[in-house]
Amino acid sequence: MAPLARIRLQAGSLPGAIGALVRDTRLEIGWSQDELAVRTGTSQTKIWRIEHGDPSALDLAMVDGVLSALGLRTTLEVEGRHLADRADQRDPVHAALAGAVAGRLKRCGWDVASEVPTGRSSPTGWIDLVGYRSRDAALAIIELKADLPDIGGLQRQVTWYEREAPFAARRLGWLPATAAVIVVCLNTAAVTQQLREHRGLLAAAFPGDASAVSAWLRDPAAPPPPARTLVVTDLAPRRGLALAPAGLHGRAAAPTYRDYAEVAGVLAARRPAERQGRARGPGLAAPRRRVEQAP
Structure with missing residues (x-):
């Protein structure tokens, strides 16, 4: 051969x-x-x-x-890892999470852009949300995760966005002086288990905590958080940010949902009612039952 x-x-x-x-x-x-x-x-x-x-x-x-x-075999392999970002953005659960987080940021006084392309000449990825607060020239780089199948991939993705986001912000006319990366995960029992299994690795990679990053997002006078923070949230209508601790540096918030499939099912059931104008309000309320965590 x-x-x-x-x-x-x-x-x-x-x-x-x-x-x-x-x-x-x-x-x-x-x-x-x-x-x-x-x-x-x-x-x-x-x-x-x-x-x-x-x-x-x-x-x-x-x-x-x-x-x-010349005796050479010819094959062509095209790798488009950044296209996974686009697939995520078309996912209904991911879209609902993006809408919930973007709405909360706007109510806190942030300008928010979604699906922001990275790459100097052609897109090499898309950042889910980028927020800018002109009062203190702060930049929030937000990656949203409805599930965590690839911890290593998440770290590489965040590193890339951390480097590229300031350039993307300038293309939007923003001139950031400080920046922080915030990974917002859907608060499911499945994600909690994934976080628990990789707690040591993720705690080192994401040293920030939910209270510090929430204070910074609410108040320009608050000190900037560490460069990276990982938090969890739900899709219920909220007035505040509702960013809860992921358990990397202490106790984790109780999961709101069982897994991605449960959230997708509830969203799918809501769509006919929303089309007919019978939806009671935006967002996905948390189920009344408590989700049991794995020991």
């Missing part, structure tokens, strides 16, 4: 990467450009253009033929 050459590419680097692969493999075999051209059924000029990264020479059928002649 022919060897599989893996090339890690960045935007705009495909012509040069393929050209280098063709040139290096050809020289290792000991062929001239003329010999490779004969074996491929093309011209030496075409081979030269491919090896020198000429984008106009990247005819896929031709490149595949050249690589095959």
Whole structure:
């Protein structure tokens, strides 16, 4: 079986990467450009253009033929991890959580933008919510989680947003002097269990606590919280922020819901009533029963 050459590419680097692969493999075999051209059924000029990264020479059928002649297998893997952000934003539970948190921030005097793109030239991700308070030039970078399937992915995501959010804010006309990252999780028993299992790791990554970040969000005179805080909340109509401790630095708030599926089911049941104007009000009230936590 022919060897599989893996090339890690960045935007705009495909012509040069393929050209280098063709040139290096050809020289290792000991062929001239003329010999490779004969074996491929093309011209030496075409081979030269491919090896020198000429984008106009990247005819896929031709490149595949050249690589095959060199004994290389051709596969194409496209990784779009940032597109997961868009899938989350279309999720009804995630959307309800975003609406609840954004509304509470606005009532506290914040300007709020949703689905804010990151990346200098093209989007490489979308921040769920970015809040700006002009009085003290404060920036709140908010990531929303209805579930926590990938703790490592969350940390990488937050690190990226932490770096990119100030640039995104400036594109919105905001000039932040201070910034804090706040991860707001839906307060379910399933999330509580995930947080408990990774408490040591998350406590180090998110040193802030719910009371400090809530005070800062409410009052410009309050001291800024640590750079990162992880809290939980529900979807019930609230006048205040309703950000509760996640249990990383003490006792966790009692879960409001059992899991994502329960919240999704309640939201789905509400939609027909909302379309007919029978909804009693915005938000998703907490169930009256208490959710039992796993020991």
